Amino acid sequence: MTTRLSADQDLVRHLSEVSVSVELQTPDMTLNIGPQHPSTHGVLRLVATVDGERAFNVQPVIGYMHRGYEKLAEVRTYPQITTLVNRIDWVSGYANEVPFIIAAERLLGVEVPERAQFIRLILTEMARIASHLVFNASYPLELGAATPLFFALRERERVLDLLESVTGGRFHPNFNRIGGVKPAQGAGSATRKVIQDLPRGFLAETRAAMDKVLSTVNELEALVAGNEIILARTKGIGLIPPETAAAYGMSGPNLRASGVGFDLRKVSDYLPYTQFDFRVPTGANGDCWDRWWVRLEETRQSASIIQQAIDSIPSGPLLAKVPKIIKIPKGEIYVRAENPKGEMGYYLVSDGGLGPYRLKIRSASFSNLSILPWILEGALIPDIIAIMGSLDFVLGDVDR
């Protein structure tokens, strides 16, 4: 008995002296996420190498929704292209049309009536609110909180109804014309001349709806901001330093969450934003939480911009005098706009014809998404969902 015990002790002593020269590894596993995963907002596929709970070498696979709009634009006339471009980021379809139309107008040299510019501005901000409300609905849901979805989508429906009452479309308004906005339902008819402006009561209803948006945003903030689980899932997760964000061309709320107060509405004159008083919210750390908060705060600012614009909207025509058949003089231009997802721009090369010689579409989500391999390196798998959701991309905007 005693000898047995001493043998065990010998073994223990022996084991403690053995040094392991080969490090044991678990074999790497390749994890495929998507293209139909709910958190991918469309059809994004990620191929990641996982070691335990951490992901390395994440490769996004895109192109499932590539529709070739840049090629299609080359065989279309300028007025036909708005139907293509409002399908790029369908969550805020109206906002996509605006920079394209402005690019065409500037090359053509058309002065857009002020009332049309105000209407564009109001509808763009409504599209921004609709887009940010979708984010505020889906992001907490992806983190496990279902309730905010119902608050946010109810409010978004109200905004979309108002957009539809003006443009006739919830997602694809196709409401902009070169020289202004669509003058009236029926006004283009050859047999029936109808002179019609915005629908009766639209401005008053929108003004009231913005108050409701503001109160819903307060509710959303109360629901989400105090939730310990959401705080734990988002604070300090997915940090993006401002220099990295800029090098990847990350723009919009994602860039501002990293502490850069860059907003094209403040520095560019594509729409008369300088007449209104609004703040550009910025985050302190550039984490998922900041990206959520910046969008929430931007929704408030947009509601305020809309109310100011409604109070000061001038009267006048909706459409400048433009030729029936639009030929745009030779030249090239790059026009960008602050869209809900970030910088949306069109590089338009015209050769004096009925359609563009080349139209390069710079969409925000494309650049915002290209940071994924960098930011997901070494991330925990549950954090992948939190980080991707916080970037608020739409695959239509990535693939074009």
Add this chain to the structure above:
Amino acid sequence: MTASPSDTAATSVEGLAAALSDAVGGSYEVAHGTAKVRVEKERWVESLRAARDDFGLIFFSWLSAVDWSNQVEVGDALTETVEERYEVVAAVADISTGLIVLLSTDLDKANPRLASLVGVYAGANWHEREAHEMFGIEFDGHPQLIKLYLPEGFLGHPLRKSYPLLSREVKPWPGKVDVEGMPGQADEDEPSTENPEA
């Protein structure tokens, strides 16, 4: 529009483009508020690095190309004969002032090669992959120059002007075949885009 910050913005964009083209030995033009600096392809990376480091243009907006071609399969042919080339265009911006400058360089049709910008702007990675598959431009030094949107094995470079658009080959359009009058609308009468109040 009454307020016009574009006036001041235009002059400073002009100043920026002039200083940048001086520094990198290129030429520049400013039209419609868009500044473009043309540089030699041998100085492409060097020019972008100067833009980033010396001019504060740290924001990489986009990179793409234009196929200048006298023979086009789709779209309208050019009205004047041009020198056949690919023009690569990159847009970089200063996020403190908001100024944006386009840099461009010309590549031979026969051998479109350019040094990659990934070492200067990390965001150039996907844009160069897109230009590679769409125009067939080779980016030397790119870490992973594979197709981005298109499936593996896809033949051709769709954004080249020599690449036909099949749907247009099958059915030429706009053409008579596609024109249908709106219900209740007089025949062959184009919708008026004139302002009814004017």
